[in-house]
Structures are given as C-alpha cells and as structure tokens.
Amino acid sequence: MDLGIRGKRALVCASSKGLGLGCARALAEAGVDLVMNARGAEALEAAAHKVREAFGVDVTAVAADITDADGRAAVLAAAGPVDILVTNAGGPPPGMWTDWDRDDFLAALEANMLTPIALMKALVPGMMDRGWGRVVNITSQSVKAPIAVLGLSNSARAGLTGYVAGTARQVAGKGVAINNLLPGSHDTARRTAIDEMISKNQGISVAEATAQVQAEIPAGRYGTVEEFGAACAFLCSQCAGFIIGQNVLLDGGNVNATI
Numbered sequence: 385m386d387l388g389i390r391g392k393r394a395l396v397c398a399s400s401k402g403l404g405l406g407c408a409r410a411l412a413e414a415g416v417d418l419v420m421n422a423r424g425a426e427a428l429e430a431a432a433h434k435v436r437e438a439f440g441v442d443v444t445a446v447a448a449d450i451t452d453a454d455g456r457a458a459v460l461a462a463a464g465p466v467d468i469l470v471t472n473a474g475g476p477p478p479g480m481w482t483d484w485d486r487d488d489f490l491a492a493l494e495a496n497m498l499t500p501i502a503l504m505k506a507l508v509p510g511m512m513d514r515g516w517g518r519v520v521n522i523t524s525q526s527v528k529a530p531i532a533v534l535g536l537s538n539s540a541r542a543g544l545t546g547y548v549a550g551t552a553r554q555v556a557g558k559g560v561a562i563n564n565l566l567p568g569s570h571d572t573a574r575r576t577a578i579d580e581m582i583s584k585n586q587g588i589s590v591a592e593a594t595a596q597v598q599a600e601i602p603a604g605r606y607g608t609v610e611e612f613g614a615a616c617a618f619l620c621s622q623c624a625g626f627i628i629g630q631n632v633l634l635d636g637g638n639v640n641a642t643i
C-alpha cells in the first residue's frame with residue numbers, strides 16, 4: 385500500500401529503541417526523511433545509521449532529553465519545519481498511590497503531558513500554514529483502562545488525551561490530523577523490565593512472568609514494534625486525513641470493552 389508520504393519530513397521523539405524506533409522505521413520505509421531523538425547518543429547514532437542503510441532516507445539524529453526545555457529546544461532547532469510529529473518519552477515509574485508527592489506528579493506531567501503539548505504548539509502552526517500535517521502521540525492502554533500501579537502515567541496521559549480531544553478538532557480544518565496510539569503490552573526493553581519486576585516480586589522466572597502476562601491477552605502474545613510502527617505510519621499517511629482526535633488501541637484485545 386502506498387502511504388503517499390514519500391519525501392515528507394518527520395520528527396520522531398524517543399526513537400533509538402522500542403516503539404519510537406518501530407515508528408521511525410515504518411515511516412522511513414514509506415520514504416519519509418527523519419529527525420530521530422533519544423538521550424543516549426551511541427544507541428541513537430546506531431539506530432539512525434541502520435535506518436539510513438535500510439531505507440535510504442535522510443536521517444538527522446539529535447541526542448537530547450525531550451522532556452527538558454533546553455533539550456526540546458535543541459531538537460526543534462535541528463528539526464526545523466516538519467510535516468509529521470510522533471511524540472514519545474519514557475513512562476513514569478510504577479508504585480502505590482501513597483508513594484507519590486507533588487514533585488512526582490509534576491515530573492510525570494512534564495514528561496507525558498506538557499512535553500507533547502509543547503511539541504505540538506511548536507510544530508502544528510507550521511503544518512496548518514502549509515495545509516497538511518500529522519501528529520501521533522504514543523500514550524498507553526492505561527488511558528482506556530487504568531493500570532493501578534501506574535498512577536502517575538494514568539494521570540498524565542489522561543490529561544494529554546483531554547487536550548488532544550479538543551485541539552485535534554480545532555486544527556483539522558487546516559489539514560492537520562492529531563491522534564493518539566495506545567500501546568498495550570509490546571515486546572520492548574520497558575516490557576522486559578516490567579516482567580523482571582514481576583519475576584522478582586513473585587519469586588518466579590522471567591519466562592514464567594512473561595507467560596503469565598501473555599495468558600491474559602486474548603492474542604496470546606505481546607505486540608511487536610513492527611506492528612506498532614505500521615499503525616503509526618498509517619495514521620501519518622494520506623489515507624488517514626479523516627481520522628481526527630482518536631485513541632487507537634493496540635493491545636491484542638487486552639482491554640475488555642465493547643467500544
């Protein structure tokens with residue numbers, strides 16, 4: 385399927401590994417030039433090199449913390465005007481509701497709500513002026529069904545979801561489509577870290593912890609970063625211009641809901 389975005393330019397945040405890298409690779413496969421970002425320069429340069437080699441697109445790599453104002457400014461300066469924005473960052477730590485104080489909430493809001501909002505504020509006006517743009521925010525299935533130990537994530541991502549619901553409808557008339565992609569359990573380093581935590585807490589092996597979680601997913605497995613990236617590239621395609629302000633869940637059927 386021709387996604388119709390060959391020659392467009394995208395900023396994909398937090399994209400040296402995991403879901404962000406899956407999105408970067410799928411966009412590159414569709415012929416999109418990239419600005420890739422992560423904090424660790426070595427892994428980022430290696431990922432960018434592989435994308436250039438595999439797909440022959442132009443890739444600029446900017447090592448910076450996207451949740452920090454100076455880091456974000458460096459990424460935006462290197463990116464210049466882009467047609468496609470994929471927002472992403474690490475998720476907040478798990479814990480109990482009694483663990484978190486004001487500063488923990490401020491950090492989570494900064495990373496998973498205010499950072500994507502700042503990136504949209506910086507880049508969407510240019511997309512509107514040019515009459516075409518796509519934004520995909522990587523959030524979480526916890527937006528649809530809370531994950532109790534991820535209270536910081538539940539809170540910050542719910543805030544971003546509310547912002548997108550209104551803002552997407554304000555910019556759609558200028559050819560800009562903003563949507564959110566909600567990962568369930570995907571096979572990434574973050575997922576492995578969670579399975580290692582379950583293994584430690586329950587005194588079982590990591591393989592047993594993984595099998596236990598996967599048994600709860602109707603699809604019987606974790607999602608792949610390739611599947612996630614393909615869904616992202618579709619939402620960034622010419623085909624997706626009538627999909628506005630939606631929350632697209634990729635969870636193998638894990639959230640038990642009719643709608």
Ligand code: NAP
Nearest residue numbers: 398400401402403422423424450474475569570572573574
């Ligand atoms: P991952 O495999 O750990 O990859 C995270 C990527 O983001 C790495 O490239 C990392 O590189 C980069 N990164 C992290 N913090 C950053 C920052 N402040 N600035 C710039 N880059 C940053 O994680 P993932 O599984 O892909 O998860 C991505 C997002 O989806 C997270 O917010 C996570 O909570 C959410 N999510 C994931 C799942 C899942 O099953 N995987 C499910 C629900 C939600 P550096 O460390 O070098 O910066």
